[in-house]
Each structure stands twice: as C-alpha cells, then as structure tokens.
Amino acid sequence: MLAEVLSWCLTPASLDARRTGHLTAAVSLWSRAFRCRADWAEHEAHCHAIVARAIESCERRRTCLVLGSGLVRDVPLDRLASAFEKVLLVDVVHLWPARLKARRHANVALVDRDVTGTTDLLLGRATGLADPLARWISDPTIDLTISANCLSQLALLPVERLERQPGSIRRRFPDLGRRIVEGHLAALSRFPGRVCLLTDSEGRDVDAAGVVLDRRDLLSGVPLPAADEDWDWRLAPIGEWADDHAIVHRAHGFVDFHAAASRRRG
Numbered sequence: 055m056l057a058e059v060l061s062w063c064l065t066p067a068s069l070d071a072r073r074t075g076h077l078t079a080a081v082s083l084w085s086r087a088f089r090c091r092a093d094w095a096e097h098e099a100h101c102h103a104i105v106a107r108a109i110e111s112c113e114r115r116r117t118c119l120v121l122g123s124g125l126v127r128d129v130p131l132d133r134l135a136s137a138f139e140k141v142l143l144v145d146v147v148h149l150w151p152a153r154l155k156a157r158r159h160a161n162v163a164l165v166d167r168d169v170t171g172t173t174d175l176l177l178g179r180a181t182g183l184a185d186p187l188a189r190w191i192s193d194p195t196i197d198l199t200i201s202a203n204c205l206s207q208l209a210l211l212p213v214e215r216l217e218r219q220p221g222s223i224r225r226r227f228p229d230l231g232r233r234i235v236e237g238h239l240a241a242l243s244r245f246p247g248r249v250c251l252l253t254d255s256e257g258r259d260v261d262a263a264g265v266v267l268d269r270r271d272l273l274s275g276v277p278l279p280a281a282d283e284d285w286d287w288r289l290a291p292i293g294e295w296a297d298d299h300a301i302v303h304r305a306h307g308f309v310d311f312h313a314a315a316s317r318r319r320g
C-alpha cells in the first residue's frame with residue numbers, strides 16, 4: 055500500500071492523467087502484475103512470441119510504435135530496441151519501472167498520450183473526440199505498430215466518467231465504449247506499415263472445479279477477425295479478485311492485423 059501511494063505521488067504523470075484516474079489505474083495494474091507475475095508469465099511469453107514474429111516479418115525496421123506500453127511487460131523491449139532505429143512507447147501514463155527500462159536504450163522514447171482522444175471531452179475542454187494517432191499514421195517511417203493489450207482497457211475509464219457527466223454529453227455519446235474500441239481498430243487499419251495486435255476479448259469467472267460462473271465481453275460487442283494465436287490469460291487466481299473464482303481472459307495475437315482484417319473481408 056505504501057509503495058502504491060509513493061508510486062502515485064512520485065510518477066511524473068500529467069494532471070490530466072491524475073484527474074481521469076489513469077494514474078490510479080496504472081498503479082493498481084503495477085501492483086497486480088507483481089502479485090500475479092507467476093500466473094501472467096505464460097501470457098507474456100505468448101505476447102513476446104507474437105511480437106517476435108511481427109519483427110521478423112518487417113522488411114524495413116526504422117520506427118516501432120508501441121501503443122499501451124504500460125509497464126513494458128508484454129513486449130520484448132531489448133529485442134525491439136536492437137531491431138529498430140527508434141522505438142516509441144506510448145501510454146497515457148508510464149510508471150517508474152517502464153521509465154527505467156526505457157532509459158537503458160538510447161533509441162527508446164516515452165510518449166505520455168491518451169490514444170483514445172477522449173480526455174478533452176471528458177474534462178469539459180472539447181465537444182468531440184480528437185484523433186491522437188493521426189500524426190503517427192502519417193509518419194512513413196513507422197514500420198511496425200504494436201497495440202499491446204490496451205484495446206479492452208481503453209473504454210473503461212472514459213465510460214465510467216461519462217456516467218457522471220451532464221445528460222447532454224451522455225446523450226451525444228450513448229455508445230462511447232463501442233466507439234472507442236471501433237475507433238482504435240479503425241486507426242490501426244490506417245497505419246501503412248505492419249500492425250501487430252495483442253488483445254483480450256472475453257473475461258470468464260471460473261471456480262475451483264473449472265466451472266464457468268460468468269462471461270463478459272470486453273470489447274463492447276465489437277468483433278475481431280480470426281487471430282494467428284489464441285490463449286487463456288489467467289488474470290487473477292482464486293483469492294486475488296474473489297474468494298470463490300479465478301478470472302481468466304481469452305487473449306489473441308495478430309502478427310499482421312491488416313492480413314487478418316482482409317481475410318475476414320475476404
């Protein structure tokens with residue numbers, strides 16, 4: 055608890071990230087990632103293997119953009135930094151563990167940015183959504199973009215905050231969650247280079263006997279194309295979130311998201 059409070063106070067996060075709750079969410083993710091590290095190891099190994107395949111498949115390796123870089127656990131940073139001329143780690147907040155990992159490489163830079171473009175709307179400074187990925191989509195040197203397990207997280211805080219906004223804003227964005235998920239996938243499909251997507255799509259509550267007690271869609275009803283690999287991510291063992299069940303997420307890896315989307319259009 056003390057470590058969490060210190061992390062909240064000492065992280066160089068923007069006032070916006072503090073006001074929107076992103077810093078608090080990042081600190082609690084860091085704590086959970088530490089407690090559940092044994093359970094998450096297999097998931098992280100799957101993610102690294104998908105990213106390694108994506109790196110191999112890139113003809114040119116100038117800039118790599120990682121969206122939702124967080125604690126930089128899902129992506130093999132050493133490998134990315136040695137393969138690419140430049141690596142940009144983008145997240146709404148970067149805690150010290152990520153900052154220290156980035157500092158080990160001269161060609162890795164951190165960018166603190168809300169990739170949903172909802173911050174100004176939710177803080178009452180704009181009436182619509184921004185397009186925060188546009189500047190990178192038009193950068194021809196980005197040869198690999200990785201969306202690193204952020205898709206299912208992007209809508210959580212904005213939707214929660216929208217509930218507390220005046221009715222006029224809520225009425226203008228009745229489907230904000232779906233819009234954010236669809237918007238992220240649409241933005242990924244606009245990147246001209248290789249796009250690698252790591253995401254979860256469904257949460258299951260599973261009891262000690264393996265019985266599924268409940269299922270939740272994590273992507274606001276937005277369907278995904280068939281992935282290159284699917285696996286179970288044991289997010290919370292029994293006792294972490296609830297005493298009577300574990301939480302298991304269905305996770306997916308797309309080495310080449312453009313190819314997967316065009317197979318679906320097919």
Ligand SMILES: C[S@@+](CC[C@H](N)C(=O)[O-])C[C@H]1O[C@@H](n2cnc3c(N)ncnc32)[C@H](O)[C@@H]1O
Nearest residue numbers: 122123124125126127128145146168169202204
């Ligand atoms: C499950 S974590 C991903 C973990 C990360 N890939 C890693 O390797 O540690 C989801 C990430 O999405 C980020 N995120 C949530 N909303 C965001 C937003 N609006 N803009 C940018 N990043 C966001 C969170 O800060 C968090 O780091």
